[in-house]
Amino acid sequence: MAEVIELRAGDFHARVDRSGAGLQSLTCGGRDLVWPYTRGSGPVAFQGQVLAPWPNRVGEGRYAFGGREFQLEINNAATGTAIHGLVHDREWSPAAVSDDAVTLRLVFEGTPAFPFPLDLSITYALSEAGLTVTTTASNPGSGPAPFGLGFHPYLTLGEPLSELAARGEVEVEITAAAHQPVDAHLLPSGPPEPVEGSGLDFRSPGRALGDTVLDTAFTDLARDGDGRAWIRLIGPEHRVELWCDASFGWLQAFSADTLGGAAHRAHLAAEPMTCPPNALATGRDLIVLEPGESTEHTFGITTSDS
Template identity: 65%
Template sequence: MISRFGGLPDRERHEGKGEQVGEVFELRAGEYGARVDRVGAGLQALTWRERDLVWPYTRPEGPLAGQGQVLAPWPNRVASGRYAFQGTEYRLNVNDPATGSAIHGLVDGVEWSPVEESEEAVTLRLDFPGTPGYPFPLELTITYRLGDAGLTVTASARNTGTSHAPFGLGFHPYLTLGTPLRDLAERGEAHVEAGIGSYQPTDSRMIPQGDPVPVAGGVFDLRAPGRALGTTVLDTAFTDLDRDGEERAWVRLSGPEHRVALWSGPGFSWLQLFSSDTLGGELHRANLAVEPMTCPPDALNSGRDLIVLAPRECVERTFGILAEQLT
């Protein structure tokens, strides 16, 4: 996925109370550690036994290519930065020139306010006032919590306006095995398993065309355990997700020593998988973005799985990331 590159200008650093150091919240529980960015409420880092589970970033160097970012009030793309809602047309800034679209929402460069902090968790809130292209005020809250089962992320959105609001939510972590995927894949040591039933065809601008197509028997069929990544190129939205007894949908990235798993709870009906092939230099095919999304690309236009919040209505979604030891 071609995402916005580069971070915000470096901000004035200051010592905060508790676990806050400058703009970053440091979390720890058992074998897990994490860093959470106050700017954008992004996941800067997640470690297990001191190994990176996600591609980490620091400021001002990052985030790059959407690293760890919160995607709201829409995930993925809006075609030409234009959409209509309840009879009114709106225009967003086009910030992905390669596809001529508005990408990944409006909250990645904004400072969030800490609501609650502990050694294992932090809750951040953003009172989003709306913009000319999205004039729908929202209260957004995100909690990052570490435990024996890894990281759990709980996000909520409440419509604080007086009219209905179109809404979508996503997250943009890149799973990593510590060694570039391209190297592991060449040796047959990178495997991806995902309980995904259908993929969304797109045009050259990465905008959906037609209905989702079953993955069975095709290049995007990642359902079999131990499926080698090989030369498969992924920049694809998937849906019809298989779920376990707790209604969680799973993606697992395995290497020779351990496995990184991401689960998404009910309401995250879509996953975007991106194998980083369009990134350059050392970033090319180095990590796998696994993006839980409530809706597909261009949902502000198609309406597919788009959430419409009534005034004062709230919606909540949860996902998590953990490490699994290979036996």
């Protein structure tokens, strides 16, 4: 089986990497919808990666569960945190492959710092409506397991956001009524606060990105009639849109200001998350899977004309 699996449906084309089950690329009509990478060039800054068994950061890599304390490896030196889980560098096995869909599976046996086995399955499916990603996590172990999930695609308009913003040609919509304040380590510094009046209110269509810097977890998500919350990146010719179902209570937006070179403020990471930063330590919105239990989560990416 190839290391990278290509999918096609209508005008959509995707590449899915068995390493990390990462989304290497997604295009429509040949136009990139996400910041693409190859095994030779990335991933950079977690582009396209699966974030499990926790998304975002764990302060000092420390957490307690079941009456025991654990120390994760610090892999984000700038904030002194453990970031984005343990599965992005694992090789996943194809369970089913077709022209327009692939299901990848990882039997995660746990580590000394996270000794909780998980059986993970991710299906990437293309249709004429875009990409749908469905994840199932189950607990094959004999005791409870903590679990959080996120994804890290960078939405792109094909031209750096900094240049589009300078011309007033990029807008962002995030259907969220609250944001999570953070400290210097990007860890929660209090309860979520209303976006109204904060400079982080992107609920109304037509809000220009401008010079707003985002590395922000949003919650209190408003949902449409199908139960979906949205992040929309809107350019002069088209828009790229990410949606997530009700199992994702958080959306992180990252404007890539801390990235260097050509990646600096070039794309917008739109990260559906089941829990906020530091959830392993605080327990906020953390899923606890009892033996034999499973959980399912779905998000998608699509595009349309502006």
